[in-house]
Amino acid sequence: MAEAGVATVVGTGGRRSKLFRVGEVKPYLFVLPFIGLEALFLLLPLGMSLYYSLFDIKYLIVGDFVGLQNYFEIFSNRRFLASVGVTMTFSLFSLFFTFIVGFALALWLVKDNGHSVFMRAIILVPYVISMLVGSLLLKWVLSQDAGLTDLLLGPLGIPSLSILGDPSTAMAAIVYNGVWRDSAFAMMLLMAGLKSIPLHIYQAAKVDGASKLYTFWRITLPLMRMPILITLVRLLLYFVNSLTFQLVLTGGGPAGATTNIVLHMYRSAFEDSLLGLGNAMSFVLFLFNLAIIAVIIILFRVSGRTPK
Template sequence: MSLVTERAPYAGRASVRQWWTNGNALPYLLLLPSVVVIGVVILIPFFEALQYSFTNSSLLEAGTFVGFDNYTKLLSSKDFWNAFRFSVIFALANVVGCYILGLGLALLMNMEMPFRGFFRVALLLPWIIPSVVSIVSWRWMVADHNAVFNQIIQLFGGRPIFFLSNNDWAQFTVVLIKIWRSFPFMMLSLLAALQGIDRSLYEAAALDGATKWKAFWHVTLPQIRDVSIVLCLLMTIWSVNDFDTPFLLTQGGPANSTENFVLLAYKYTFARNDLGTGAAISFVTLIILMVFIVIMLRRQREA
């Protein structure tokens, strides 16, 4: 028994040495720089922001520990629930709009047609153009009654529409421009998924007498279901965290009707100099997104 217990540590060291000399440690060594960078760039600011969310800190001073006061103040704030409502509307409308438009165009681009390569590249332009350039260009076209779209409306005898001054029209405009900017990513990803479907499945469906609609419903959609769920999750995260579109178009107005979580955090942090509440908004947003993602992934596994 004593010989066994004395040799066990040596055998363990020998196995570790053999594992190391066989090159098994190489992947971990190659990943180590990335892990260190992620730890420095992401984890340290993450925990710093979490610490700030429990203080009454400002941009000028560290402040003191206040516990959950920032969170309770936030959940009882009208601004928070207004931002919550618009964030849900913004994310849901963007995901649905991008998926319908992206899937339709992906199906079209997957067909044999003249100039297909040109159209594939042209449809990527809204995604390729820098967000500042595209959003400011849209703002110039819809900003006031003399803007391009209102001139076209008046040319046909209509009355000018104040796209960015009316609450409902401002929300509609922000969502529409977000869909215009985001659908190319959805289209490109779904196109790749469509091209990966085995063509024999469609041949078998045709032999069974399935129409094109039935083949789409029973073959295409099930085959791209997993990709679609991941794309919708990514689009939801990007929509909730979108700062550029509402800020450059309306800065959250009019009357905070287009203010989402990110803009609210920006307003508290930089306009009201309340770093603690701004950090709390970020973590409430993170919790909401995590709960949503967990529910969606669990349903995906159960399906």
């Protein structure tokens, strides 16, 4: 029963209708403004930054052509390599928790009643508030001086703790910041997916006597493949490229424990004014991002081939 529904709702992506097979011109007109904008304001600057990455740039003034020397310098820099590790740790933990929390919230609040609408609005507030202000407020709350941690942990017999002064708890703090802000984003995307699943499929499953758990694993999850893919890719790209959390909440510290690639790049480019080096890092980061997307998509293709 359910399988038939899957085919009509989700499976049409592969089929093409003759009616919509139009001439070669019209689709290009449809995508042209998009391509034009991306070419001018994204690809051209990207090309320029790639070009600049081959130069020694000091004081924002382009100096000698140095070839790949900036790239060699990056990969021989211990701190850059450490920032790659930090980026992966932060991104994976944040992704895991944000996705779980976001999915739970989406399932909880998917029904459109007054309570859900209200709760969704509340959960959305951290996402819509300026990241800068959000992280500043969170820093205030998490700092030892606020006394909140002592208040919560004191009764448990845990001695006074400097969350932001210790490498591992500082990492936990920025992961928390990420989850706090972006669970709403995951919730929204996943909820849009949940809502696109026709009710009759669930009704059919109910008639067939399927348990809630069974329905979730066998109907909801398979039908949610695309929304889940979109959510994961978007969140991961977002976490890998995050700057504000690190810059505002932890300043990349302590001892570099939360300095990710972007913060390292930002410091090199804007604080040290070493733009050539910064551009080289950003190009490496770009390749890193591409690799992430490729891995996720391949994982999905592989898992998609397993029989339902």
